[in-house]
Amino acid sequence: MFAKDVYINRRSRLREKLDSGVVLLLGNVDSPMNYRDNTFHFRQDSSFLYFFGLDFQNLAGIIDVDSGEEYILGNDASMEDIIWMGPQVSLKERAEQVGISCVEPFGQLLKRIDQAIALGRKIHFLPPYRAENKLLLRELLGISAGKLSTYASVELIKAIVSLRSVKEPCELDEIRKACATGYQMHTTAMKMAQPGVWEQTIAGTIEGIALADGGTVSFPVILSQNGQTLHNHDHSQVLQNGRLMLTDAGAETGMHYASDFTRTVPVGGKFTQKQREIYEIVLAANNKTQELAKPGVTYLSVHLAAAEVIASGLKDLGLMKGDVKEAVQAGAHAMFFPHGLGHMMGLDVHDMEDLGQIYVGYDREIRPSHQFGTAYLRLGRKLQEGFVITDEPGIYFIPALIDKWKAEKIHSEFINFDKVNEYRDFGGIRLEDDLLITATGCELLGERVPITPEEIEAVMQS
Numbered sequence: 001m002f003a004k005d006v007y008i009n010r011r012s013r014l015r016e017k018l019d020s021g022v023v024l025l026l027g028n029v030d031s032p033m034n035y036r037d038n039t040f041h042f043r044q045d046s047s048f049l050y051f052f053g054l055d056f057q058n059l060a061g062i063i064d065v066d067s068g069e070e071y072i073l074g075n076d077a078s079m080e081d082i083i084w085m086g087p088q089v090s091l092k093e094r095a096e097q098v099g100i101s102c103v104e105p106f107g108q109l110l111k112r113i114d115q116a117i118a119l120g121r122k123i124h125f126l127p128p129y130r131a132e133n134k135l136l137l138r139e140l141l142g143i144s145a146g147k148l149s150t151y152a153s154v155e156l157i158k159a160i161v162s163l164r165s166v167k168e169p170c171e172l173d174e175i176r177k178a179c180a181t182g183y184q185m186h187t188t189a190m191k192m193a194q195p196g197v198w199e200q201t202i203a204g205t206i207e208g209i210a211l212a213d214g215g216t217v218s219f220p221v222i223l224s225q226n227g228q229t230l231h232n233h234d235h236s237q238v239l240q241n242g243r244l245m246l247t248d249a250g251a252e253t254g255m256h257y258a259s260d261f262t263r264t265v266p267v268g269g270k271f272t273q274k275q276r277e278i279y280e281i282v283l284a285a286n287n288k289t290q291e292l293a294k295p296g297v298t299y300l301s302v303h304l305a306a307a308e309v310i311a312s313g314l315k316d317l318g319l320m321k322g323d324v325k326e327a328v329q330a331g332a333h334a335m336f337f338p339h340g341l342g343h344m345m346g347l348d349v350h351d352m353e354d355l356g357q358i359y360v361g362y363d364r365e366i367r368p369s370h371q372f373g374t375a376y377l378r379l380g381r382k383l384q385e386g387f388v389i390t391d392e393p394g395i396y397f398i399p400a401l402i403d404k405w406k407a408e409k410i411h412s413e414f415i416n417f418d419k420v421n422e423y424r425d426f427g428g429i430r431l432e433d434d435l436l437i438t439a440t441g442c443e444l445l446g447e448r449v450p451i452t453p454e455e456i457e458a459v460m461q462s
């Protein structure tokens with residue numbers, strides 16, 4: 001964990017942002033996978049980690065905004081726990097490491113919340129995403145599980161988003177560690193991408209790199225020669241010559257900070273002319289993003305600028321036609337680039353997504369688009385110094401989507417469907433880097449994973 005002062009300071013800044021009431025932050029519990037004692041990998045809740053730092057099960061944190069009192073609720077290990085899990089540090093000692101001196105048994109939580117409700121105090125809680133915490137909140141607050149998110153505290157959500165969006169230097173150090181592991185994962189995948197190799201062999205190997213570095217993957221590895229499927233977790237194919245392998249994978253450090261990179265490489269190590277032409281467009285869109293991203297600029301405008309680079313490149317190849325700006329305004333590029341340019345990244349790979357994208361990625365000025373493609377943009381609002389974001393444009397040839405748009409003549413004034421047909425088996429290309437917004441622009445987090453065709457071919461042939 002970070003130094004005690006980091007957590008003390010975060011909680012004090014949170015209190016300053018709230019008017020009054022009681023903040024209730026729930027940690028996560030173990031969840032059974034196929035029977036009670038065989039649990040999923042434990043992952044602490046990110047907001048709980050951010051304010052309370054304690055990375056184990058069955059905890060709750062309370063911050064009294066009015067009195068300034070702070071509590072950790074949890075139970076010390078029983079003798080039975082110690083027999084199975086080994087000696088455990090007392091909760092009191094652990095709480096002191098994050099600057100909290102009031103520790104109470106977990107059973108006191110109901111009493112504390114009941115008291116606050118009886119006094120008519122506001123209970124600030126976050127929208128729950130785990131069934132166990134929905135059940136607990138239902139018991140504590142008497143709100144049905146389905147309505148909990150509606151009653152979550154928007155004031156608390158906004159306060160937490162404003163704090164967690166701007167990364168502290170200690171957080172950037174952790175993200176850079178995640179990037180260093182991500183670098184190893186991706187260069188290893190590149191070197192393994194030879195015809196005849198199973199995708200699962202590569203996916204398993206790179207996940208092992210994340211584990212061996214003391215963390216895990218920041219989300220299930222996406223790795224496939226069918227990269228046109230945006231989030232392809234199927235690794236059951238054998239790589240074939242002439243295909244592209246798309247790998248979208250990142251590491252999560254032991255402190256739970258993420259990296260998230262995507263690279264697309266030619267199976268066997270040499271791009272064909274056709275692959276390279278599309279690749280260069282995606283790379284230009286990725287580089288354009290880094291040119292434009294700076295404080296005060298909306299990421300929605302950067303997304304649209306990247307879309308214009310893509311539409312312009314596709315027009316040069318005869319795949320699109322007409323006026324590029326008009327095509328992007330109409331949303332025609334989205335047949336090829338049907339997702340957003342990027343998202344916040346931090347303790348979660350899609351940082352704070354559990355709090356609601358409308359609060360994390362948008363504000364009063366910049367509202368989400370309803371247009372196909374841009375509607376998937378997770379971050380549209382103005383960038384600020386200290387934001388950590390991803391830059392991940394792509395071009396994909398999705399046969400089912402192409403067929404639908406062609407049959408329904410969707411944006412046929414901007415798309416040359418006959419030419420597109422020549423690319424039906426192409427697959428997809430995405431290139432993703434992680435950026436820190438600085439005072440004047442942005443900088444890449446971590447050493448840039450090889451990205452030019454020359455760099456990739458050199459790594460693959462080394």
Ligand code: GLY
Pocket residue numbers: 219248249260343
């Ligand atoms: N890297 C997966 C995603 O950003 O959705």
Ligand code: MN
Pocket residue numbers: 260343390392432
């Ligand atoms: Mn991403």
